[in-house]
Amino acid sequence: MTLRVGVVGGGQLARMMIAPAVELGIELRVLAEEPGMAASLAATAVGDYRDTDTVLAFARDVDVVTFDHEHVPHHVLTALVAAGIAVHPGPDALAVAQDKLVLRARMAELGAPQPEWAAVADTDQLQAFIDDHGGRAVVKTPRGGYDGKGVRVVSAGTEAADWFAALAEDARGGMLLVEELVDFSRELAQQVARTPSGMLRTYPVVETVQRNGVCAEVLAPAPRASAALAAAAEELGVAIAEGIGVTGMLAVELFETVDGRILVNELAMRPHNSGHWTQDGAVTSQFEQHLRAVLDLPLGDTAATRPWTAMINILGGPSDGSLDGRFEAAMTAHPAAKIHTYGKAPRPGRKVGHVNVAGNDLDDVVYEARAAASVFAD
Template sequence: MIGGGQLARMMIPAAIELGVDLRVLAEAEGMAAAIAADRVGDYTDTATVLAFAREVDVVTFDHEHVPQDVLRALVDAGVPVHPGPDALRFAQDKLVMRERLSELGLPVPDWARVQTTAELDDFIAGHGGTAVVKTPRGGYDGKGVRVVRRAAEVSEWFTTIAEDGGDGALLVEELVDFRRELAQLVARRPSGEVATWPLVETVQVGGVCSEVIAPAPRSAGRLADVAADVAITIAEGLGVTGVLAVELFETSDERILVNELAMRPHNSGHWSMDGSTTGQFEQHLRAVLDLPLGATGSRDEWSVMVNVLGGPAEGSLTDRYGEALAAHPTAKMHNYGKAPRPGRKIGHVTVSGDDLDAVVYEARAAAAFFQD
């Protein structure tokens, strides 16, 4: 696995249970997955990655930032790469992603490629005076995204992208009037089998996911069916292998629109580790190894995941285990092994049960023990 962050760390228990020897190429010493990192090196360096790949059967990732030339070199060397470079390029570049989703006839916000402030101002004027501007590469958790009323508010982005070797283009989209945000996870193996989890509702705070409710309330029937169809169409149309997260808007006029894609296990699927028959990390390993996929139904009527953001002002998460776990014995705590820092995801709590209000309360209360 390339990338030694929290997703690689959370893959370790699933790998142990499946009897899979998981090896990690970490970018730096002391990363979250240090327990499995037998090599530290630059994932942007072709020679380093090829040397790592000679010791494994399949390469996968915990982020989408490995350069295309490195990915192509792996494929040329005969290394199975999942997801492959042809699929990952749609997660690496939002403009390429929007173009492909539009070609597939999938529901997306109205959008445009803009290379000048004049083009951006024209789009803003044609969409009610407000628009969302995104950098095509590198943005996540609210980074590289701005709601603007004038092109001058992001004029420096045009210059920065051009200086970084791009064509200076930004992605601009309509500001969607949505009632809530949803996420649909799907897994696909190279031989074509697909499996979807229940549609979930995500709650964002400051552009960062704070809570996930599975399944999304009031989603049974047509909404869940449409979301699953959209995710499967994307997975098949883009040639995705492994886990794919499709982030969605449910609009005020009862449509769903595709917002973002993540070609890896995703924060919106962490609830499945405790709440589903097959968690997303086990499923990802099954998929990239082309093993039969597991059942994805919910173990309980409801599961709620609450992220621990920032963490305690002093000490570590483990310092608070005794009091927190005693007060909330139904809560499942997952520690990412990261140092506390304002706004940083350093862990999450999941609670499952039959009463949604009670489950939400328990999950929030348990997570609160780890935050100041």
């Protein structure tokens, strides 16, 4: 019998699940927000993921529901579960990724290392935290932020006055999250796959490079990562996956501090930009692994196939919106590069694709991947 996976969200993550689903004989169905999205090849429905009836109608004849993003409201998720539909990851786990205040409280309960933080209700409380933490801090909107949105580095509480005003006008009310400004040397990411029956697989810890709040590059495995650091990241990722009951792929975004500690930054419970390298650098890609995990199938080998893989995001894309001739130019000049595009219209800073290069020399793969990605930029 053919297994059917329903993916809520029609973005590039759903798009990149299509090929492994075909290879595994899985029927992939996608609820897209609108026509023509990145995963339109598998879109079997178009509708509002915030509407319970729409999502229930989409989900009734699939074996499991999973997600391209974490924005599906909690009441929709619980309605799916109440209707007897398998949802992976489940509502309780997703709540941790959907709300950064819930995340920080849950990490504290698990004893996971993280930045000092507080929930603040007004500019005075924010100013008090700033004064207690060296005169600068990071303030975040608890919900909805991604790729640098909803995040500010501030030195005065009044710098978030507009966010507090918006919360005051919202009938739901709420607070902002403030965190210490971590003195970190680099950012890392640890990926873990977990099935409903508790099977686990981990990927090598990677280094991520952010530009303007957006992931620009990933190096796998993380260069200069000691065995102790790699083991600590893996142990932390597993503890979080088990502690909050994640099913599917989990990405734990980490800070490595200047004094050698690792701290939890954020979580993503789906395939993640930090794992795109696995498409061409690991035995089992994160997209195949996610499908295996949510269906409770045996998990695949996560070993790297080459010593190094570099992933470079294509950000913005050509200003004329045309890739004509650029594929051929990139392929001719960089035959080792694996080019993945998302079928998305270019605009400044938007992720429209990525390039992977795997090989034996770190400098070589980084150069080739950067050079191939640059062909698509103006």
